[in-house]
Amino acid sequence: MLVLSRKVNETIIIGDDIKITLLDCNSDKASLGFEAPKSVKIIRGELLVDTIKANIDAVACNFDDLK
Amino acid sequence: MILDTIILGEIEVSDEKIIHFGKGLPGFEELHNFVLLNPEKMYPILFLQSVENSKIALPVINPFNVNKDYSPSVYDADLEELKITDAEDVILLNVMVVPADKKKMTVNMVAPIIINIKKLLGKQVILQNNQYSVREPLYDIFIGIKNGGAKPC
Secondary structure (H helix, E strand, O other): OOOOOOOOOOEEEEOOOEEEEEEEEOOOOEEEEEEOOOOOOOOOHHHHHHHHHHHHHHHOOOHHHHO | OEEEEOOOEEEEOOHHHOEEOOOOEOOEOOOOEEEEEOOHHHOOOEEEEEOOOOOOEEEEEOHHHHOOOOOOOOOHHHHHHOOOOOHHHEEEEEEEEOOOOHHHOEEOOOOOEEEEOOOOEEEEOOOOOOOOOOOEEOHHHHHHHHHOOOOOO
């Protein structure tokens, strides 16, 4: 994993057209701004993790209870 | 083909009912082909049954029955991947979790499964919206739909 340190208002450029700016930062939380083409999906990582967990829970259901 | 299903036992399924998920589903990336089952006695639950693994079936529900104001904002890249050109060709289904205490059942409103019924392509996508949650309480709404007027879709 590449690790970069940034100060507030410093940026990271990914590829030719994605820019990430560190907007604010305190001890346990950072605000990031994203500038990217509309075609680029930007998603909070935990939504995918939680969806994986929910799907795994979903197939474990006892459906007989629901008739 | 004959398909073994959790809900209905062995059923005959024609190839044109099989929906292809190019990337599988989150948590089940190795499963690429599903059929949608709509057993009448289970209304309003439908089931997305894996063709490849008979033990895998996800209970799903029409999100517009859950929330008539549901307004999913889907990334263009996902619509393109599903070759969606006409809103008429699309159905949305959201995965339910039903624990032993069914009063605690939930539905994932963040990540609808989108199906292009004409091209038989499907994908579970994460929405751009941030007003929905992965585990929205469903029980009261579910009972309302089951006992209420909404027609099976």
